[in-house]
Amino acid sequence: MGDKTMTAEEVVSRLESGMTLGIGGWGSRRKPMALVRALLRSDVTDLTVISYGGPDVGMLAAAGRIRKLVAAFVTLDSIPLEPHYRAARERGAFELTEIDEAMFMWGLRAAANRLPFLPVRAGIGSDVMRVNPGLRTVTSPYEDGETFVAMPALRMDAALVHVGRADRLGNGQYLGPDPYFDDLFCEAADAAYVSCERIVDTAELTKEAAPQSLLVKRHRVTGVVEAPNGAHFTSCAPDYGRDEAFQRTYATTPWPEFAARFLAGDEQAYQTAVREES
Amino acid sequence: MTEATSTPAVPVTRAEYCVIACAEAWRGEGEVLASPMGLIPSIGARLARLTFSPDLLLTDGEAMLVRPDGTVEGWLPYRQHLALVTGGRRHVMMGASQIDRFGNQNISCIGDWERPRRQLLGVRGAPVNTLNNPTSYWVPKHSRRVFVEKVDMVCGVGYDHAAAHPETARYHRIPRVVSDLGVFDFATPDHSMRLASLHPGVTVEEVREATAFEPAVPDEVPTTREPTAEELRLIREVLDPAGHRAREVGS
Numbered sequence: 123m124g125d126k127t128m129t130a131e132e133v134v135s136r137l138e139s140g141m142t143l144g145i146g147g148w149g150s151r152r153k154p155m156a157l158v159r160a161l162l163r164s165d166v167t168d169l170t171v172i173s174y175g176g177p178d179v180g181m182l183a184a185a186g187r188i189r190k191l192v193a194a195f196v197t198l199d200s201i202p203l204e205p206h207y208r209a210a211r212e213r214g215a216f217e218l219t220e221i222d223e224a225m226f227m228w229g230l231r232a233a234a235n236r237l238p239f240l241p242v243r244a245g246i247g248s249d250v251m252r253v254n255p256g257l258r259t260v261t262s263p264y265e266d267g268e269t270f271v272a273m274p275a276l277r278m279d280a281a282l283v284h285v286g287r288a289d290r291l292g293n294g295q296y297l298g299p300d301p302y303f304d305d306l307f308c309e310a311a312d313a314a315y316v317s318c319e320r321i322v323d324t325a326e327l328t329k330e331a332a333p334q335s336l337l338v339k340r341h342r343v344t345g346v347v348e349a350p351n352g353a354h355f356t357s358c359a360p361d362y363g364r365d366e367a368f369q370r371t372y373a374t375t376p377w378p379e380f381a382a383r384f385l386a387g388d389e390q391a392y393q394t395a396v397r398e399e400s
Numbered sequence: 401m402t403e404a405t406s407t408p409a410v411p412v413t414r415a416e417y418c419v420i421a422c423a424e425a426w427r428g429e430g431e432v433l434a435s436p437m438g439l440i441p442s443i444g445a446r447l448a449r450l451t452f453s454p455d456l457l458l459t460d461g462e463a464m465l466v467r468p469d470g471t472v473e474g475w476l477p478y479r480q481h482l483a484l485v486t487g488g489r490r491h492v493m494m495g496a497s498q499i500d501r502f503g504n505q506n507i508s509c510i511g512d513w514e515r516p517r518r519q520l521l522g523v524r525g526a527p528v529n530t531l532n533n534p535t536s537y538w539v540p541k542h543s544r545r546v547f548v549e550k551v552d553m554v555c556g557v558g559y560d561h562a563a564a565h566p567e568t569a570r571y572h573r574i575p576r577v578v579s580d581l582g583v584f585d586f587a588t589p590d591h592s593m594r595l596a597s598l599h600p601g602v603t604v605e606e607v608r609e610a611t612a613f614e615p616a617v618p619d620e621v622p623t624t625r626e627p628t629a630e631e632l633r634l635i636r637e638v639l640d641p642a643g644h645r646a647r648e649v650g651s
Contacts, residue, residue, distance in 0.1 A: 148478060175522075193522060194522055194523060194524055194525070195521050195522035195523070195524045196521075196522060197521060197522075202521060203519070203520065203521065207519070208518075208519040211509070211515075211516060211519035212515070212516060212517070212518070212519055214514075214515040220508065220513075220522060220523055221523070222523055222524075222525060222526070222527040222528050223478075223482060223524055223525040223528065224482045224485065224486065224525060224527075224528035225527070225528070227479065227482050242528070243486060243528070243531050243532060243568060244486075244527045244528035244531055244532070245527050245528075246531065246557075246565050246568045246569075247527075247530075247531065247554070247557035247561040247562055247564065247565050247568070247569060247572075248523065248526070248527040248530075248554045248555060248556070248557050248561070249508075249513070249523075249553045249554040249555070250523060250527050250555075252513075252554075253513050253553075266567070267567060268567040268568055268570075269565065269567060269568050270568070299462055299463035299464060299475075299477065300462065300463040300477040300478060301477055301479070302477070302478060302479075303478070303479065
């Protein structure tokens, strides 16, 4: 069986400009930030990004890497409005497909199930229909005759997710309270890349954690990256909480200055700079 | 319990009337999830759960269902939360950056959506919430910038838009809008916003002044009810002993 371990740089070398990229996590929670940082070090651009958005979107937007964003929100949670995302939107930096949180989930499920769409009772009556003129509706073929949004599948070329543990084969485990939608991102993508706090032997995975924690299955995974503190500064429960002080620094520092201070070097340089900051 | 019968030594604050007005949203709702967004709605939901609506479910703001003391009683990750919404067993109280006379709500952006003057959160779950479970709103600072003639982006669906899709909107209901000035509902023939009660000390004129459209005002406007002595004790000693509520609504 194949050892799928690779570096973040190797992951990024498989991505190309113009791709559709899904990013797991939720808001400022368990985001694959080490992979996003590696992406920022590359020249990959012109991306369509699909995300329950947090600083992943903020950074990629600030760096001008997004051509189109698919999202229901972008937030830092404890800081409700993501300042770099806001600034990018207000200068019209990219195209936006704004959909509801549930529509987003059903779009992922449609993609994971190889369906063109799934019906969802959301969006109708709201301006989601106005700003997405391509959205179609579907009418129930049964007696009720209700009309739903036919939420199109959110297929993606690649997905990036970050979990607590993984083995070398790509079995990924979350140890926190919420899986978010990371398994669906992996299933909706042609290639899924899983970063983790620690790579362990397969037998280790269920030694102390329940089997239900095995969220991501190896048959959907192309690459596994060991990235300790790899969700920083977002949370990765139970290994660490959100680094609120650093998040404030991120939110209040002009992007060019933040990028120069923290993103000019490699991941190790980033982690060192973070330690020196605190 | 002699002191429980007299007026409280410390007068009831506007923030505390707001807590009561929010809590009342969940009266009689039964065994459903109370989803408050914002501090005062959160205190209100827990107050309702501790007093007149003991069957309510609450979350810890993350993936756990918890009793008011924090004891975990269930698991509700986002994927199940979104499924619970469409099952309808939930009453959410959302914020609103803008809300209009028919209860259309906006939390997405101000100005032209194509290139907003101010980007806000995004539509979040407002579209799915409003078509599937009762959705109330909380506005900590009632003003003409929030209570607008027409919202810039319809996120939460109001009664006029719901009426255009009667089948799809069969579960649509906006029980109330609570602001720092009063409580509003849509109990009018055309489902336009009506002043349901004024918090003590607020006048109809103040509401009109702070509202960009003309709300329906009944001949006799009730006053938001007084908290009981036990409710005040719970708010002040159990639910918000540090007094954070005064930061959301000053006196």
